[in-house]
Amino acid sequence: MSYAAGEADHNDHHHHAPSGITRWLFTTNHKDIGSLYLWFSFTMFLVGGAMAMVIRAELFQPGLQLVDPHFFNQMTTVHGLIMVFGAVMPAFTGLANWMIPMMIGAPDMALPRMNNWSFWILPFAFAILLGSLFMEGGGPAFGWTFYAPLSTTYSSDSTALFVFSVHIMGISSIMGAINVIVTIMNMRAPDMTYMKMPLFVWSWFITAFLLIAVMPVLAGAVTMVLTDKYFGTSFFDAAGGGDPVMFQHIFWFFGHPEVYIMILPAFGIVSAIIPAFSRKPLFGYASMVYATGAIAGLSFLVWAHHMFTTGMPVAAELFFMYCTMLISVPTGVKVFNWVATMWRGALSFETPMLFALAFVILFTIGGFSGLMLAITPVDFQYHDTYFVVAHFHYVLVTGAIFSIMAAAYYWLPKWTGHMYNETLGRWHFWLSLISVNVLFFPMHFAGLAGMPRRIPDYSLQFADINQIVSIGGFAFGLTQLLFLYIVIKCVRGGEKAEAKPWDGAEGLEWTVPSPAPYHTFETPPEVK
């Protein structure tokens, strides 16, 4: 909310701009809503992170120390739900709100009142989810994937609250996605053709279609869990003719496109930052667009690689294995394009570039472990071990979250009008880089050695490795408080930022002053 100070002086063109809390409650301004999303996301990142700290504290030593197993299960479940739906997705939506209108030369999002709604129902969704932790019998404890019958027959009485909170999160995402699509289709400046749009806009355009396609399927899945648990239906209950394995098919039909929803906007961010700090245009723009589309299309054909061990026919296992491996082709195109962009560029290593470079390297490590998991016969060894935990934290933490941090540093001067403290930014980067690898890299070895995930205790031979992992976890968690300090310091003041603080940056957002005025591009800009 600290943006209020920086932007208050621009409010005077806006008739009857409400002040105080009502400014934020009733705002239809894409920049305000973007800021709300980003602050909400960071709050949830800290809440979900605190739960991760509970998990790592419990796993610091073998045996049961701090929390009882049921509470441990609630922590793994709610940590996952909050990080996916509360931290990563709202952060990307916030970036979309702030940047897409400014990148395509639009005055605002196409549906500003719906935009207000799609943000303001989110705090209620997470209040319901977090509130369920305090109910008798506890909150959701079945993992963020809420497999039936864990979420039906064996779940606590508060499951209905979980279901409704997921419904609200889904409605919010769908409204956000509709807004992004309509904005991009209808609000571009006159000469902003589709193939001139920045890649961040392109990747969000494709992400929005993925959201429209799969969030309703998630809504269907939680609705079936609700009726199975409370209204006597048998979608997933074999006694009534249903099938628990079907739950996994429906869930992962949503779940796999969902993981690309959490990474495609990251590709867009990195495709903006690497050219800016290489002082070269992006290599292979068109191939980047097509690769993003190809990844999105293939994401609908690979869901069952999450369930190789459920006893599928060999032919189906091979189909899903090969389709999964095929995804590495467009992903490889992207990685090679980023590297080719840097080739013989005049590189400089400010904080956004450091995070973007770390993204390219560490996301690729996560991609490689994903390829290993895609190999059906070896997946039987890796399934449900810490190897999987290591894999998806590499793609989501050093992938999605590093890209969000890169984006924050890259655009903070535009948002606040001040430069962040570069020295502190680099400290944040290097501490994050070292601690995140201490945190997640050893998990690969624990998993290969057979340590199962989602269990509050482990055999003694995993003790050393878990102690190292936990130390990395605490260090990574503390380092993020430094990020909060840097952002608040930057909002409050600092060196005055120019309209274009990065000499190699391109795009319409750098043609408006810093901080960006409350209203931008009320007359469409000229696009070269």
Place this chain on the structure above:
Amino acid sequence: MTDTNSRPDNMRIVRRLLFTVAGMFAFGFALVPIYDVICDLTGFNGRTNNEQAAANVREVDTSRTVNVQFITRVNKGMPWDFEPEVTSVRVHPGETRVVNFLAHNLTRGDMVAQAIPSVAPGEAALYLNKTECFCFNQQPLKAGDDVAMPMQFYLDPDIPDHIHTLTLSYTLYDMTAHATPDVLALMQQPAD
């Protein structure tokens, strides 16, 4: 600003997107019958054809022998004993065999149960034909009673050569609360 001419256009796109959302929500539910059909067609997930098959009219293939194993379990909280009379039989494809499954109601109340089959490997499920099975119907059992329940089956002679062993698993569920009227009527009759 292009606001005036873009606004009706916005609503058209929004309508189409909302239509897609509604369609995908419906598709999520349509996956349920689609899944059933695919399982029935492919034996995916070990789903057997749980309807009475016609008696075998084809030759018995004595050149091959397939080991058919039986395993049973009761659903969590189901207080019955339930086990097969034999744990495995060796059959020639086409040969009709009967295996009895023994159920014992250990409680002091009359109960109704239903057994749900599953076959591993799933591929073999398509070739297991039951001409008679207790699993087609609900099974009433009075307090403390036991019963031998027959299952008559043959393997389709077309069963692929590489299948040497298949496992038929039954899980017994408590259906007392969902008993069909005819089963209830059966249970009201005095014991002989």
